[in-house]
Amino acid sequence: MATIERIPPNLEEATQNLGANWYQMFRCTILPLSLPGLISGSLLVYSISISGTTAAIAPPPAPSALTRGGVTAAVAHDLPGMLALDIAG
Numbered sequence: 001m002a003t004i005e006r007i008p009p010n011l012e013e014a015t016q017n018l019g020a021n022w023y024q025m026f027r028c029t030i031l032p033l034s035l036p037g038l039i040s041g042s043l044l045v046y047s048i049s050i051s052g053t054t055a056a057i058a059p060p061p062a063p064s065a066l067t068r069g070g071v072t073a074a075v076a077h078d079l080p081g082m083l084a085l086d087i088a089g
Helices: 009-017 022-057
Strands: 064-068 071-076 084-088
Touching: 009 022
Parallel strands: none
Antiparallel strands: 064 071, 071 084
């Protein structure tokens, strides 16, 4: 939005004075001048969204198994700060 606000109004007036309609003014004046802001905003949104999906797609770490005296305890590290303990004997 800030990129479009920085476009001088006299450029829009000049395109209208030269006989351009609204679509031609947008296509030839507003869109090319606002393209850097559109690209940077799109990359910012993409980088935030892709970082959230890669954390969900990544496989969980393998559980570590401890065997002592014939009893196997598997500790799963699924959530940070949480441990799930499954004891089989």
